[in-house]
Structures are given as C-alpha cells and as structure tokens.
Amino acid sequence: MDIDLFVAAHRAEWDRLAELVRRAGRLRGPEADELVLLYQRVATHLSIVRAAAPDPALLGRLSPLVARARAAVTGSHAQSWAGVGRFLARDLPAAIYGGRRWWVAAGVIFLVTGGLIAAWVAGDPQVQATIAAPEEIRSLTAPGGDFETYYSSAPAASFAARVWTNNAWLAAGCLVLGALLGVPVVVILLYNAVTVGVAAGLMAAAGRLDIFFGLVTPHGLLELTALFVAAGSGLRLGWTVVDPGGESRGSALARLGRSVGGVALGLALVLLVSGLIEAFVTPSGLPTWARIGIGLLAEAAFLGYVLIFGRHASAAGHTGDVDAAYAGDTAREAG
Template sequence: MDLDVFVAAHRAEWDRLDTLLKRQRHLTGAEVDELVTLYQRTATHLSLIQSSAPDPRLTGRLSQLVARARATVTGARRASWRDVTRFLTHVFPAAVYKARHWWVPTALLSAAVAALLGWWIGTHPEVRSTLAAPSELRDLTRPGGQYEAYYSTHPATSFAAQVWTNNAWAAALCLILGVFLGLPVLWILFQNMLNLGIGFGLMSSAGRLDTFLGLVLPHGLLELTAVFVAAGTGMRLGWTVIDPGIRTRRTALAEEGRAALGMAIGLALVLFVSGAIEGFVTPSGLPTWARLTIGILAELAFLAYVYVLGGRAVRAGETGDVDATERSATVPTAA
C-alpha cells in the first residue's frame, strides 16, 4: 500500500471526523449518522495501516481519533458487578479450558521432572552431599526441622500474604515472559520443579516422605496447578510469535495477550485460595488425612470449575478475550 496516496485519499474524512467530535454536543441527526459512518471507516483505515504500512505518527493520530469516536458513539462505560460475575463464570474458566492442551502436558511433564529429580537426589548420597553439609541436611529433615518449621515460624496471616505474593508474581512472570518464545517460562518451571525435587529427595532419604507430602500436598496441588496454567499459557503465547496461524502476528499476539492478562487476574484469585490453605491449613493441628482432604477438594473444585463452567462457556462461543466492544477494530482475514 502506498501510504502517501492512502493518506491523501482519506485525510479529509479524518479531519471531518475530528471536527464533528469537537462539536459533538451540537450535532444534528444527519451529522450524528455521519460521525458513526466516519468512525467505522476510520477504524478500518487504522487497521489497514497497522497491518500493511505501520507509521508510528499516523497510527498514533488515528488511534486517538478512533478512541475518541468510540467513546462518543458507545458512551462511557464503567465496570460493574455484572462484569465481575461474567469474568468469573465465563471469561476466565473459558480461557483456562481453551489453554488445557498446553497446561495439562506442562503439568504432567513437570511433575515427572520433579519426581525424577527427587528420586535421583534421594537415592544418591553423593548428590545430596553437594547440596549441603551432613549436619545441615539433618537439620533440614529432622522432626521439627527447617522443612516443617517453615510453615509455622511466621503468623498465619502474614505468611499466607507472603506466599500469595510470591506465587502470583511467579505466575505473572510466566504469562509476561512467554512472549520471548516461552524460553524464560521453561527456566521458571525448572526452578520450581528443582526446589520440589530437592525437598522430595531429601525427606525421602531421611525416611520422612510421608511428612513431606503431608506438608506440601494440601496447598501444593492447587498452587502448582495455577503455576502450570500460567506456564502453559505463557508458552502458548510464545508459540503464537512463531506461528500465528491465519491471523496476522499483531492480531494473534493482541488476542492471546489480552487472554493472558485476564488469566493473570483469575490465577491471582486461585493462588489466594492456595495461599490461605498454606497459611492456615498446612501448619494447623489437623491430622494429615484432613489436611490432604482439604487440598484434594480444592483441586477438584478448581478442575470442575474449569471443565464444567469453562467447557460450557467455550461451547457457547466464549473465547476468553475481552468483550468485542473493547477490542481494537480489525479487518477480516481470509484463510
């Protein structure tokens, strides 16, 4: 597309739209109809320029013009409790459900890596000796040692808040850094699985694997599932950079990026629940079977939420993206 010719052909329409917007409170009925038509045309022009001949200055001007026109045509809109309800019952579970082909394999492979690391460390004394001195290892794994004390040395409320913040940050990093071809996500995942494998191996070598699982599983099932969802979504975003499909790369990244942003908000809520379990249930005096039951029920509830509500929403046409009225205008793409 010859940008200079395109600008010369449509500049008058953009100037006219700008004029109508400046005097929007005094428009006649015919001028209102003209404003709507020019808004639609300018949105299409912006999409064409972005996909064919992006020019920062022209794109900025038209983006501002389209945003002003959209606000005038659609009116100001404020988030309401209806939006929150729709997000929790449709948008978020649908986004997680649609990403299941990424995060389920991620979960299975990561769990296998953690198990292999745990077996390797637990069955090879020479590996354990590289981690810490024998006295330090005994202090870590003995009854009442550092692994157990970790969950009870701080007040439950502050500990839960700290855990939630750390996990939410890790999930956000997976979602944000996924755009770099997913490579940073793999590193974050490996670090998490390495820490889990070390604990698994050290406690199993001390004959206290049951204690370790009783401490980790109540909150860890839901917590790790949230991390796996974030990691899978991040890697899907990275793959979009490589293969956007029939969409333009810009459009594909915009759609996947908006879904990832919504996923970050939803996963923060999921991690709040797992953080509360880790802060209040894991260090409690409840018997191990009771703590495990709470963790398993929380995990099953989340999976049911995703596969029942999310599956139903996807079959009804939900994409996990923001509402169509809040997206940038695009032109159709042929397969």
C-alpha cells in the same frame, strides 16, 4: 486562538453537557440524543484546545467533563457487576479451558522432572553431599526441622500475604515472559521442579517422605495447578509468536494476550486461596487426612470450575478474549 472568545462561544454547551451528565440515568429520548451530540461537540472542542492553545485551566475543565460524558454515553462497563459475572462464569474458564493441552503438558513436564530429581537425590548419598553439608540436611529434614517449621515461621496472615505475593510474581513471570518464545517459562518451570524434587528427595532419604506430602499436598495441589496454568498460557503465547495460525502475528498476539491478561487476574484469586490454605491449614493441628482433604476439595473445585464452565463457554464459541466492542482497532499490516 483567543481563549476568552472560545470560552464565551461554547460555555453554554459545556454547562448543558455537564447538566445532562448529572442526570444521565433519567434522560428522555430527545435529551439522550442531545447528550450524544454535545459529547461529540465538546470532545472536538477539547481536541482543538489541546492542539491550538493548551491552556491548563481549560483543559482541567474539559478533560474530566468529556470523560464523564463518555462514561454516560457508553456505559460504565468496567465497574459493572454483570461484567464481573461474565468474566468469572464465561471468559476466565474459557481461557483456561482453551489452553488445557498446554498446561497439562506443563504439569507433566514438572511432575516427571521433579520425580526423577527426587529419586536421584534420595538414592545417591554423593548427590546429597553436593547439595548441602550433612548437618544442614539434618537441620532441614529432622523432626521439628526447618522443613516443618517453615510453614509456621511467621504469623499466619503475614505468611499468607508473603506466599501469595511470591506465587503471584512467579505466575506473572510465566505469563509475561511467554512472548519470548516461551524459553523463560521453561526455565522457571524446570527450576521449580528441581527445587521441589530436591526437597522431596532429601526428605525421602531421611525416611520422612510421608511428612513431605502431608505438608505440601494441602496447598501444593492448587498452587502447582496455578503454576501449570500460568506456564501453559505462557508457552501458548510463545508458540503464537512462532506460528500465529491463519491470522497476522500482531493480531494473534493481541487476541491471545488479552485472554492471558484475564488468566493472570483469575490466577491471582486462585493463588490467594492456596496462600490462605498454606498459612492457616498446612501448619494447623488438624490430622493429616483432614489437611489433605481440604487441599483435595480446593483442587477438585478449581478443576470442576474450569471443566464445567470452560467446556460450556468454549462450546458457545467463547475463547476468553474481550468482547469485540472493547478489543480496540486493528491496524492493517503491509503485505
């Protein structure tokens, strides 16, 4: 293909499309129709260039032009505040609410496991001896020991960022690895339950269980709830691999996967809040009742948000999946 001849033949259409894109918000009916028509033509031109003569300079001109034209024709939904509002008020709570049986079950598994481990560690000195040397345990559990000073071991802002990052990776692991039949999710959940149970058991054996709950409760309620939601979503995804219901496995995983992606974004916000509480409230000089009260308020706000908005969205038929217009095409499976 002669590039110079191709450019000469279509330059006027490209220039006209660029002009219409610049005025996209002020176009009249005939001009809007012209925009759509030229967008289709120039998109075809771009395909021809890519296939027949991928000239870098011409591709550099047509690719961004077609992208801007596409945004002008379809609308910039990704940056729409209305879209953000729909996500927060409808899609996110619907997705979390729809998986409530899974994350409640994950929470029960965690709490029962952690409680049994804590009771076992607290009541058996031999078990404690296998965990760490006596001096190490005293260093952890004594007044002013490592367990208490951990929450003030770094500047609050730095500590909050570190905690948020660690917890976000943990939640992401539960969500992403759920497709592996949920097995890694169970491992992550049980590992963290054992970790919390051991710490609680050691503090209880030292007669300082009240200090444990006074430090863990303010941020731990919201943080653990986010972990339960992530684990429940991952387990739900893993079960879909086993039993996709009345649809194809690929379609079921795609639908639930899009919903889980939204949950991941929402949990990042939730974990940011819990991280701020852990950095600024947990080690603060506030009375224990005040610190726990802040944690209870944060937990109640999140659960109320999920139950109220989620129930309403679910009753309206929403599942947390994206609108059909943005879900993409589905290939027919052989069968």
